[in-house]
Amino acid sequence: MLELTTDQRSEIMAHGERDYPYECCGLLLGRFENEGKKVCAELFPISNAREEAAKRNRFLIRSEELLRGEQHAAASSLDIVGFYHSHPDHPAVPSAYDLEHAWPVYSYIVVAIKSGQAEELRSWEMQTDRTRFVEEEILKGN
Numbered sequence: 001m002l003e004l005t006t007d008q009r010s011e012i013m014a015h016g017e018r019d020y021p022y023e024c025c026g027l028l029l030g031r032f033e034n035e036g037k038k039v040c041a042e043l044f045p046i047s048n049a050r051e052e053a054a055k056r057n058r059f060l061i062r063s064e065e066l067l068r069g070e071q072h073a074a075a076s077s078l079d080i081v082g083f084y085h086s087h088p089d090h091p092a093v094p095s096a097y098d099l100e101h102a103w104p105v106y107s108y109i110v111v112a113i114k115s116g117q118a119e120e121l122r123s124w125e126m127q128t129d130r131t132r133f134v135e136e137e138i139l140k141g142n
């Protein structure tokens with residue numbers, strides 16, 4: 001379960017639209033609560049700071065970007081609770097590539113951008129045996 005505010009949801013969609021036809025990506029900073037619930041407190045957009053060549057790559061957050069996000073999170077007493085990225089002209093379902101590059105515990109939001117317009121936003125969690133993603137519920141936060 002992931003708690004996301006309406007503003008955060010719109011922000012992720014807007015980021016995906018802005019970076020279209022490239023994939024956008026960013027971190028979800030927040031807290032791990034009981035029973036696998038995560039609360040997103042802040043977004044940490046990454047891809048709009050990238051150079052042209054990197055934008056063409058598929059969703060992959062580089063170690064220096066992750067480190068910058070971790071430092072920012074720690075300064076606000078938050079944790080990285082997940083990641084978000086867009087699928088330009090593809091459904092909001094993680095790809096085999098996404099599965100290969102994912103870790104358990106985190107939330108993976110995928111936002112589908114069709115012809116430059118955000119269509120659908122879904123969140124996924126990797127099953128503990130790492131064989132597939134299962135969709136998780138998005139709760140509406142304040």
Ligand SMILES: [Zn+2]
Binds near residue numbers: 059085087094095
């Ligand atoms: Zn993907």
